Amino acid sequence: MSNIVSVSRANPVVRSGHAQLSIILRETDKSTLQNQIFDQIRTMILNGQLRGDDPLPTTRELSAQLGVSRNTAVLAYERLISEGYIRTKPYVGTFVSPDLPDTAFLSSASAGPAATQLQTDAAAASSDEPIRDLRTHRLADPDRRRLAADFWVGRPDARTFPLKAWSQHIKGRLKSAGARLTSYSDPAGLLELRQAIAKHLAPARGVVCDADQIIIVGGCQDGFNLVGRLLVTPGSTAVVESPCYQGAAFVLESLGAKLHPVPIDRDGLDVSKLPHVKGALAYVTPSHQYPVGVTMSLQRRIELLSWATQYDAYIIEDDYDSDFRFVGSPLTALKGLDRNERVIYLGTFSKCMGPGLRLGYVVAPRRLVDSFRRMKMLMNNGQSWLEQAAMADFMSSGEFGRHLRRIRQLYRERRDALLGALKKHFGDCEVYGEQAGMHLVWKLPEGFPSAAEVEARGLAAGVGVCSLATGSALRFGDDDDGDRLLMLGFVALTEKEIEDGIARLAAALRG
């Protein structure tokens, strides 16, 4: 046997049957010596530097020459044997396994992991692997944290999160968790939470449903996906409001739906423009249209339901921020008028609690309940237990109701502050959607720059305001007023921050 174990980097030469194993051990390496030996011999085999039946040094030789304990060498060899790279012939020695297939194809890199990585990075950069062209919605840009005042849309105020009560429910549930953390549970969600939601929906939204019809989802997006997976077939029609929320439109599009935009006006969706096709899926935001903020009139609601019945369509009602209505009583949801079970109602805790919880719910038509439950199971086996349990407790204790009333009052004050500041700095403003929700829309007057330009000037002055695209809204064509609509979220800022922010924006636009 004439194998030489070298510790220098200098000699990577491979000679048939007499491999000079160039093993380099690093004391500072995070890997154990045993693992370093294993990895380097394995790499030589996979690269073809060592081939079938090539002899290897004995463990005694290896330990002596590398200056490691005999045991270290034995353990490295045992692992190589157990993974099938090498084998021992009793009284003869240790050899590379003869039955490995030609490994040349594996040697896209000539050396260890570091080199592989570099090469793969380069490959990735130049790759144009054909993966479906996915359009995705816009989530908040982390850089916006540096703004003095950010009128970002759809984000609740972290300062109003009921952290104390929430923490207590989380702790309480953890104490008595039993097997709940280590079991699979109903993919439709925790029954207690579904019961609490059903109880909340009847008085709050006029939606009368059983807990059985409710599927807990990971926020609205998981809900859109769930509905889309069941009801979209490639080439089918998805009616969306024009403009609409990107997240819903893009996930339906990703499932193969053809988006069919229908314009909105002050009464919401223009139902006279609904397509006359069978089996469409319509995505609407009747309570507070996203992004423009208008409320769909009762007449339009009834006509929309009539259309759905006539054309066997289903309707997704995204009721994302309906907990906040500042004028009059809460409006009954579209689902509350739905006698023929054409409406799939989507609610979320992302707005009234926080998106970090990833909790929302779908109210499914009775005849689809089983399909929804099974699809949720196929998609992800349901949501995590702890947050569902804490939310159920938070609702059934009455704290959720009190929390809603408290923040509704607070958000109303902030809305008033925003309307006041706009009036003070810009005079009479044409505003939409101020009757409800977490943002309103200001239609910029003649003579003002476009919303995108106002946004850019605001950002330069440390004030975040959103053109439709920035506010995750999808437009279809340029022939509407979309360029002139500015979205202003008002719930995550104090009245003072709102006043200062609008003053700063006014200065930036004058400047």
Add this chain to the structure above:
Amino acid sequence: MSNIVSVSRANPVVRSGHAQLSIILRETDKSTLQNQIFDQIRTMILNGQLRGDDPLPTTRELSAQLGVSRNTAVLAYERLISEGYIRTKPYVGTFVSPDLPDTAFLSSASAGPAATQLQTDAAAASSDEPIRDLRTHRLADPDRRRLAADFWVGRPDARTFPLKAWSQHIKGRLKSAGARLTSYSDPAGLLELRQAIAKHLAPARGVVCDADQIIIVGGCQDGFNLVGRLLVTPGSTAVVESPCYQGAAFVLESLGAKLHPVPIDRDGLDVSKLPHVKGALAYVTPSHQYPVGVTMSLQRRIELLSWATQYDAYIIEDDYDSDFRFVGSPLTALKGLDRNERVIYLGTFSKCMGPGLRLGYVVAPRRLVDSFRRMKMLMNNGQSWLEQAAMADFMSSGEFGRHLRRIRQLYRERRDALLGALKKHFGDCEVYGEQAGMHLVWKLPEGFPSAAEVEARGLAAGVGVCSLATGSALRFGDDDDGDRLLMLGFVALTEKEIEDGIARLAAALRG
């Protein structure tokens, strides 16, 4: 004005222009009086009992006749006005809105919510609405809780969950949650957790990757769905092991993939039977085949990777229970051999921690990272923050590693107890998959009843054992040994429970 408000049930007659409003108030009703008035008038309008321009009683008349306060009547009318059902003409009176469309279509029910519900229930029962025929995997049956000993598969022991440490990390994170609960975060998951996973994977599984390549998912099922959404197109080929895990096969099938089963033997997937088609997606469990338990040989692994490279296929490596290896060192994952980036690695915390957490991860090939991240966003905007944060802390503190070592030892003892009990009661048994994982498979000897029959007799005697179908395994045809394979999960039972359970099973089979 001659409107009469009646409180009896007896007179539902509607006369043109002179509606006799039959309003019934119930003191015990959970709804407020105001809401009851609102609901009942609204229902009469939607049912067509009240029509456009029909006059309504004044609020004074209504309050007097129903015996409610004037304010109650005013609030009910205000809500009806704000939702567009009625309107007031100053100095004339209050009328049903004239511009409501024909509402006859809505009157699928002739009365209030209760009747609607009954009618809808009946409709649901008789409905055969054509929704895609979905096959779903089997999750645990809650009735099994009553068993004396349940050798159910894939469920960790609730008693070994590190509840104390976990609770401390949850509490610690809640204390400093800041805006994390009220913000959207990276849909790919919490960076700290992805870093901790990358650090864990290199030594534990031989998978060298960056945190950037890791996408946190809601367990393996969410991971299968994520990969499928990106890589399955209708009619494309999904190679699966025969038999295989239902959850993976069914979700790929639901996305339109054509399942192509490839048989397994003692060395794992029979790679000589892989299809010669371009662009397939292959789902494999090389470390501990589900359900049979065999380990894929090195030679087969290399040939599988070679096939993927040659045919532009991607491979899903489901490494579900690889943390538990009882013989030799942990085997390097298939992903660790993957020089050409054809392998998508899936890991889960459902087995080593618990399915209630809904946490797992995908290691994506570099060229697909951006697509994976965007698809995860479209699907559900990522996982909830709190569990991710606690898991990151549990890993980076070193507790996760200690937890794994502790339960690996415990599970090994339980496996030994099961092997011992089988030998004691049934003699030498042909067993597969005992070298790793959370379950093993016993091939029932000649002369024994089928696995399904053994399962039935066991259940009758209070002992849960699983035929392949019960164990969420999917078979293709009956020409294999599947009828004779019995799955036995051993990690959620103590050694004593295991011994008693097998003794009971033996008695049931003798009896």
